[in-house]
Amino acid sequence: MNLSLDRFESPLGEILLVFAGDTLRALDFWDYEPRMQRLLRLHYGSVVLTEAPAPAAIAQPLRAFFAGDWEALNAIRVETGGTAFQREVWAALRRIPAGQTVSYGRLAAQLGRPAASRAVGLANGANPVAIVVPCHRVIGANAALTGYGGGLARKAWLLAHENGSRSALPLLVALDAVGAVA
Known part of the structure; x- marks a missing residue:
């Protein structure tokens, strides 16, 4: 499976965003990247990550959340394995x-x-x-x-x-x- 990866700056440090189009597939902290990779393999099998900027449909609600709009996260489309x-x-x-x-x-x-x-x-x-x-x-x-x-x-x-x-x-x-x- 081919997915995209962006490194998003937050008040909690760098956050890893894995997505396909406007759909978020994984989000984890930079210091837990091995766990994220393990979960991706578990949920999707072989995964190829290509660095790309996160789409506005993901990045803007995250920015809004960290700025105090706690409901903004509801706008992010999520799809997971499991x-x-x-x-x-x-x-x-x-x-x-x-x-x-x-x-x-x-x-x-x-x-x-x-x-x-x-x-x-x-x-x-x-x-x-x-x-x-x-x-x-x-x-x-x-x-x-x-x-x-x-x-x-x-x-x-x-x-x-x-x-x-x-x-x-x-x-x-x-x-x-x-x-x-x-």
């Missing part, structure tokens, strides 16, 4: 409003599978389109921030950003101090 269950979980993630969180158990119950919180967690962790498919909005049952593919500091930053908090800035500084952002 199992039917994974795609069901990912679709449910897109329905979580910006600035809100849900536990894995609650999300499983919303999907009509109340005993599947662990499976929901695994699907959440395999999400190839971070931020746009907002897996950062899923938290532990005790409201603790649990794993995030881009690191817990980025998850905390995204949640603070979506709540309009200026406290997101120190998290970005902390990320920079450990070399997690460019």
Whole structure:
């Protein structure tokens, strides 16, 4: 499969955008590129990435999101591989409003599978389109921030950003101090 790759600058460092036309296929952070490559192979088999600028239909909503328009991400068309269950979980993630969180158990119950919180967690962790498919909005049952593919500091930053908090800035500084952002 031939896909395009752009490197998008964000407050969280460089973001890798993989797309076909105006459709986003993967989004990950620069320091997690090997994981992104692994997920692409898992979902699509052999993938050839060609560097190209992201289309406005992807880049503009991302810029708007980082500028404070949290609903802008809804305009980005996403297409993923994955199992039917994974795609069901990912679709449910897109329905979580910006600035809100849900536990894995609650999300499983919303999907009509109340005993599947662990499976929901695994699907959440395999999400190839971070931020746009907002897996950062899923938290532990005790409201603790649990794993995030881009690191817990980025998850905390995204949640603070979506709540309009200026406290997101120190998290970005902390990320920079450990070399997690460019």
